[in-house]
Amino acid sequence: MDHYITAFGRINSTQASRNGKRFWSNQEGLKLADSLKAIYKILGMNYLKFFKMDEMSKLGVLGAEILLKDLNLTYQAHEIGILMLTSESSLFTDQKYFETISDSQNYFPSPSLFVYTLPNIVMGEIAIKNNLKGENICFVQDQFKSHLLFDYANYLLTRGSQKALLLAFIDVTKNDYECFMILIENNIKNNFGSFTSSRIEELYCNE
Template identity: 40%
Template structure:
């Protein structure tokens, strides 16, 4: 049975794992928040600093979602898919790139910015970081759509896919949110388990139930 074994949610300068806030960095700008959250993980992954904000957001959500489980070691990463969605595609970085080419007298487009002018690069950064080589898809929808993600994940797992990283990763001019959930096959799910079977209702409930700090 397709089962959600862990999820991480980032919003309002907070990071929550399985519904509970584990990091709260108030009074930080969006950029400062991303950098401080990365430093809290004590990783050595210099490429993080080269990513655009959306990829940094996805990177952090994935790290936190995988922190206290064996998702990355007990699943075949060649049969693990990544299915993300958002409402703004890569618009934030598209605008940065556009601003660098508006003035013909000061025309210096940055290759390092340009490479992030596609939303599925967000998937690429996660895939590279964790050596995930299965199927992938990036959907654009007006808001988080549990039905869309659930249906697509169920379709994938009817073929060669055995596990899925799903999510909503949206970064648009300081309005940001990341919600990443890990799905794998779990047989004989205990009624009292913290794991949830993946369906439209369960994923929508998890997305909405994080208790943010005020």
């Protein structure tokens, strides 16, 4: 069965966009935390758990919201999976957690930071928010790899258990952040091209 890219989105330090259309510009030069809050508001979200998440999970949850917000996916929960790739992994939060344990005079390891010191937690947060009970995998590579995301997605889609997949590239560092997501379905409506490695690369690079 052929698969298509049915939505894509991006958040970075200058903008947020859906299907190539910018809906937020960081004109005030907001820092990470404030940008995430601004995008949350623009998306009209009302999800208090959001404020408990680390930055990487917030970014991922916003990215998923951009794609899934107005779509009525009719698949069953266990038929929708999430694949992610990151190069920074959870290091931004690892450093924050490390600060809670690095001073023996002020040693209070934080459980709510520790739980986010795994990069795949963002998929758990997206899964909970959107009730997605399908496959998940998290790769950590030096940069965006369209062929790796394609190969893994293709493997899952070909064998049939997964009807839709959210593919994500998420990175947060001290000075920068990026979230790029695409939705793959076997639905020809509203399509932004056939699901191929080169099309993913094109969408990632060209926007």
